[in-house]
Amino acid sequence: MSDPVPARAEIVVDLAAVRHNVRILKDLVSVDGPVALMAVVKADGYGHGMVEVAAAARDAGADWLGVATIDEALALRAAGDRGPLLCWLSAPGDDFAAAVAAGVEVTAYSVEELEEIAAVGPARVQLKVDTGLSRGGAPRAAWHDFFAVAGDLEREGRITVSGIWSHLAASDEPAHPANDAQEAAFRDALSLAASAGLDPDVAHLANSAAAILRPSAHFDLVRCGIATYGLDPAPGVSPRLGLRPAMTVRARLLMSKEVAAGEGVSYGHTWHAPEDTTVGVVPAGYGEGIPRAAGNTASVWVGDSRRPIRGRVCMDQLVVDLDGELPPPGTEVVLFGPGDLGEPTAQDWADAVGTISYEIVTRVGGRLSRRFVDADETAGGDR
Numbered sequence: 001m002s003d004p005v006p007a008r009a010e011i012v013v014d015l016a017a018v019r020h021n022v023r024i025l026k027d028l029v030s031v032d033g034p035v036a037l038m039a040v041v042k043a044d045g046y047g048h049g050m051v052e053v054a055a056a057a058r059d060a061g062a063d064w065l066g067v068a069t070i071d072e073a074l075a076l077r078a079a080g081d082r083g084p085l086l087c088w089l090s091a092p093g094d095d096f097a098a099a100v101a102a103g104v105e106v107t108a109y110s111v112e113e114l115e116e117i118a119a120v121g122p123a124r125v126q127l128k129v130d131t132g133l134s135r136g137g138a139p140r141a142a143w144h145d146f147f148a149v150a151g152d153l154e155r156e157g158r159i160t161v162s163g164i165w166s167h168l169a170a171s172d173e174p175a176h177p178a179n180d181a182q183e184a185a186f187r188d189a190l191s192l193a194a195s196a197g198l199d200p201d202v203a204h205l206a207n208s209a210a211a212i213l214r215p216s217a218h219f220d221l222v223r224c225g226i227a228t229y230g231l232d233p234a235p236g237v238s239p240r241l242g243l244r245p246a247m248t249v250r251a252r253l254l255m256s257k258e259v260a261a262g263e264g265v266s267y268g269h270t271w272h273a274p275e276d277t278t279v280g281v282v283p284a285g286y287g288e289g290i291p292r293a294a295g296n297t298a299s300v301w302v303g304d305s306r307r308p309i310r311g312r313v314c315m316d317q318l319v320v321d322l323d324g325e326l327p328p329p330g331t332e333v334v335l336f337g338p339g340d341l342g343e344p345t346a347q348d349w350a351d352a353v354g355t356i357s358y359e360i361v362t363r364v365g366g367r368l369s370r371r372f373v374d375a376d377e378t379a380g381g382d383r
């Protein structure tokens with residue numbers, strides 16, 4: 001990816017990859033009949049840029065967008081999005097009225113929230129039931145009252161119950177017993193809701209991993225976040241789908257220099273050169289969201305090879321081992337990308353620092369600039 005005005009350090013997001021991934025996911029879940037696809041673009045599109053990713057996902061046929069907060073939903077509306085849009089995380093005092101006025105579907109977790117929403121109605125509300133994640137949503141003991149109140153409010157014309165949904169705890173581990181238990185609990189919730197007179201448009205349970213690995217959990221709609229960005233929700237378990245990672249993080253080498261055997265590198269000298277070598281200084285650090293834990297664990301791509309990070313990652317910079325080479329200042333450094341050239345991926349970084357790819361892509365930012373490209377659809381490998 002050549003750049004006429006090289007940035008010090010930047011995030012490059014390939015919107016063609018997003019469209020490609022959305023089409024793959026739509027095809028995948030539509031095999032046994034129509035299932036709607038929601039592209040989840042919360043947390044600034046997992047660090048990729050919420051508004052731009054949302055538009056690309058809509059272009060490629062995403063039926064719904066999903067976000068956590070009302071603020072995120074309103075930002076999408078302000079950017080011109082008019083399609084079906086659900087948000088699901090509200091705090092007491094949040095502006096339901098603004099969400100409802102903007103045609104955003106909101107989620108209720110409790111009778112109290114239902115009443116708060118009905119007070120600003122008439123609203124389209126989705127009911128979140130806790131089937132075993134033990135996070136948000138109405139617990140099983142509350143379902144009866146929750147559905148009864150929702151039914152009453154609907155009959156009074158104050159809300160429309162447009163959906164019922166839940167979220168899985170272990171969908172990246174297909175053999176985990178929580179999957180069967182939660183799916184069964186969700187079916188119980190749906191029948192209880194039906195007996196309370198509710199007839200929602202959509203029932204949904206699956207995130208990316210369940211969209212890919214658990215067809216029985218597809219129901220009417222799947223909520224795909226990480227797979228939209230081309231990353232694997234269940235590394236080592238998912239089949240190869242040809243998803244393309246959309247994010248590349250790159251920088252320009254500040255300088256390269258010789259380091260003699262025995263010299264210590266970066267704060268605390270946690271790495272000493274075992275023999276004479278060269279190192280390069282990369283202008284990105286934890287101020288850009290690069291995990292400090294990448295010190296002495298992750299690698300970057302310089303020239304045509306992977307170069308290990310040596311010593312601690314600092315706030316503004318990090319140091320890599322150039323193994324005797326002295327590339328000029330300005331040489332491109334790819335911290336991670338789709339992996340087509342051999343560069344590390346976000347998954348490689350996640351493995352190196354003991355986290356998941358979600359956290360790697362979502363946390364990068366800070367002083368990094370962000371640039372969008374529309375790479376040739378035929379470029380890129382199959383993974």
Ligand SMILES: *Cc1c(COP(=O)(O)O)cnc(C)c1O
Pocket residue numbers: 040042088167206207208209223224225226227233
């Ligand atoms: C973030 C989120 C998703 C998306 O999960 P992925 O694993 O990224 O596909 C789906 N549903 C809910 C409720 C979420 O919070």
